[in-house]
Amino acid sequence: MTNQGNNRLSDSILYPFANAGHLARNPPVVIESGEGVYLTDSTGKRYIDGQAGLWNVNVGHGRPEVKEAIKAQLDRISYYTIFGGTTNMPSVELAELLCRLTEPEGMVRAFFSSGGSEAVEAAFKLVRQYWRLRGEATRTKIISLKRGYHGVTLGALSANGITPNREYFEPLLPGFVQVETPHLYGNPYTDDHEELGRICADMLEREIQYQGPNTVAAFIAEPVQGAGGVIVPPPNYWPRVREICDRYDILLIADEVVTGFGRLGTMMGSRHWGVKPDIMTFAKGINSGYVPLGATMMNAKVAEVFLTSDTAQFSPKAFAHGNTYAGHPLACAAALASLKIVEDEKLSENAGRVGAYFLQRLKDVQSRNKIIADVRGQGLMIGVELANPETGQPFDISLGVGSRISDHCREKGVIIRNLADIFIISPPFILETGHVDEMVETFEEAVVSSA
Numbered sequence: 100m101t102n103q104g105n106n107r108l109s110d111s112i113l114y115p116f117a118n119a120g121h122l123a124r125n126p127p128v129v130i131e132s133g134e135g136v137y138l139t140d141s142t143g144k145r146y147i148d149g150q151a152g153l154w155n156v157n158v159g160h161g162r163p164e165v166k167e168a169i170k171a172q173l174d175r176i177s178y179y180t181i182f183g184g185t186t187n188m189p190s191v192e193l194a195e196l197l198c199r200l201t202e203p204e205g206m207v208r209a210f211f212s213s214g215g216s217e218a219v220e221a222a223f224k225l226v227r228q229y230w231r232l233r234g235e236a237t238r239t240k241i242i243s244l245k246r247g248y249h250g251v252t253l254g255a256l257s258a259n260g261i262t263p264n265r266e267y268f269e270p271l272l273p274g275f276v277q278v279e280t281p282h283l284y285g286n287p288y289t290d291d292h293e294e295l296g297r298i299c300a301d302m303l304e305r306e307i308q309y310q311g312p313n314t315v316a317a318f319i320a321e322p323v324q325g326a327g328g329v330i331v332p333p334p335n336y337w338p339r340v341r342e343i344c345d346r347y348d349i350l351l352i353a354d355e356v357v358t359g360f361g362r363l364g365t366m367m368g369s370r371h372w373g374v375k376p377d378i379m380t381f382a383k384g385i386n387s388g389y390v391p392l393g394a395t396m397m398n399a400k401v402a403e404v405f406l407t408s409d410t411a412q413f414s415p416k417a418f419a420h421g422n423t424y425a426g427h428p429l430a431c432a433a434a435l436a437s438l439k440i441v442e443d444e445k446l447s448e449n450a451g452r453v454g455a456y457f458l459q460r461l462k463d464v465q466s467r468n469k470i471i472a473d474v475r476g477q478g479l480m481i482g483v484e485l486a487n488p489e490t491g492q493p494f495d496i497s498l499g500v501g502s503r504i505s506d507h508c509r510e511k512g513v514i515i516r517n518l519a520d521i522f523i524i525s526p527p528f529i530l531e532t533g534h535v536d537e538m539v540e541t542f543e544e545a546v547v548s549s550a
C-alpha cells in the first residue's frame with residue numbers, strides 16, 4: 100500500500116538509508132534554493148551547508164559559470180552517446196583536463212560513468228579484464244579496508260567495510276576481502292600513529308600472502324576514509340601500501356570520489372600521501388554535483404593493455420563495459436566549468452587552510468566538552484566522535500545524542516550531518532573562517548545543551 104499517511108513529503112518516496120517511520124514523524128526539510136555555502140528551505144529559513152550536499156558541491160551552490168556552461172550545452176544538444184563511433188567535445192575536453200590534473204599521478208585515460216559506485220564498478224571490471232588480457236586470469240580478488248565505503252552497487256558494496264551497509268545483502272560477491280583500517284581512535288594495537296601504519300600495512304601484506312598473491316587483482320582504499328567516520332591514516336600507511344602492491348604486482352586503486360579535486364587541501368587525495376595509484380575513481384566533486392557524473396582514471400600500465408593496433412571494430416581488447424550516460428555532455432560541461440573554478444580560485448588551497456582552522460577550533464571545543472572523544476580530519480573533511488565520558492564507550496544508540504545535536508544545529512541554521520554519534524563535516528571549499536566561527540559556536544551550543 101502507498102500513501103498511507105497524510106504527509107506528501109514522506110509518503111511517496113522511499114528515502115535512501117532512512118527509516119520511513121522516523122521521516123513520517125520528522126518530515127524532511129524541503130531545500131528550495133542555494134547560493135554559495137548557503138541553502139534556503141521552503142519556509143525561507145537559511146542554513147550553512149556543512150555537508151556540501153553530500154560531500155560534493157565543492158564550488159558552492161548556484162555558481163553562474165556552471166549554470167551557464169550547462170545551458171550553453173543544452174542549447175547545442177542535451178545528450179548523445181559516446182558508444183559506437185560518436186562522441187561529444189565536452190567529454191573529450193574533460194578527459195584531457197582530468198589527465199592534466201592527474202598528471203603527477205601518471206593517469207593517461209578517463210572512463211566515464213554516472214556516479215561514484217559506477218566509477219568503482221568500472222575500476223573492478225577494468226582490473227579483472229586487465230589481468231585476463233595480461234594472461235593472469237587467476238588474479239580476480241579485491242582487497243579493501245574495514246570501514247571503507249565504495250558505493251552501493253553489488254560490486255562496490257562487496258568492497259565496503261561498513262557492516263550495516265552489507266548485512267542485508269549478504270552473501271556479497273566472492274573474492275572480496277577486507278583488512279584492518281589504520282584508525283588511531285579506539286584501535287586495540289597501539290597509540291602510536293606510525294606504528295599503527297606499520298601494523299596495518301603488515302596485515303595487508305599477510306592477507307595477500309594468505310590469499311595467494313597470484314589471486315589478488317587489486318587493493319582499493321580511500322585516501323581518507325569518509326563515510327566510515329573520517330579516518331585519516333598515518334603518513335607512512337599509503338607509501339607502505341604502494342610498496343606492498345609493487346612487491347606482489349597488485350594494482351592500487353585510490354577511491355577519490357570524496358577526496359578528488361581538493362578536499363584534503365591537495366588537488367588529489369593520493370597526492371597528500373605522495374603516492375601514485377594505478378587507478379583513481381572520481382565522482383561528486385568532479386562537477387560539484389550539478390549533474391551526475393563519475394570517472395575512472397588509469398595510468399599507462401593499465402591503459403596499454405587495452406590499447407591495440409588491431410583496427411577491427413570489435414576486439415577482445417575493448418573494455419567490455421559502459422553506461423548509457425557515459426560522457427554525458429551536460430555533466431561534462433558542468434565539470435569543465437566547475438573544475439575551472441577550483442583551479443582559478445585555488446579552492447584546494449582554501450580547503451587546506453580553512454580546514455586547518457576548523458580542526459583547531461573543534462579541538463578547542465573538545466577540550467571544554469567531555470563528551471567529545473575525538474576530533475580528526477584533513478582539509479575540509481572532518482570527523483567529531485562522541486563517547487560517554489563515564490565509560491569511554493559510545494553512547495547507547497537509542498539515546499540519539501548525535502541526532503539531538505545535529506537537529507539543534509539545523510534549527511539554528513547550520514547543517515551538520517551525523518552518522519550515529521560521529522559528525523561528518525564536509526562543507527564547500529569556498530567556506531571562509533567567518534562561516535567556521537558560526538558553525539563551531541552553534542555546534543558547541545548544541546553539544547552543551549544535549550550533554
Ligand SMILES: Cc1ncc(COP(=O)(O)O)c(C=O)c1O
Pocket residue numbers: 214215216217219248249250251321325326354355356357382383
Ligand atoms: C569514497 C566513495 N566511493 C564511492 C561512493 C559512491 O558514490 P555514489 O553515491 O555517487 O554512487 C561514495 C559515496 O559517498 C564514496 O564516498
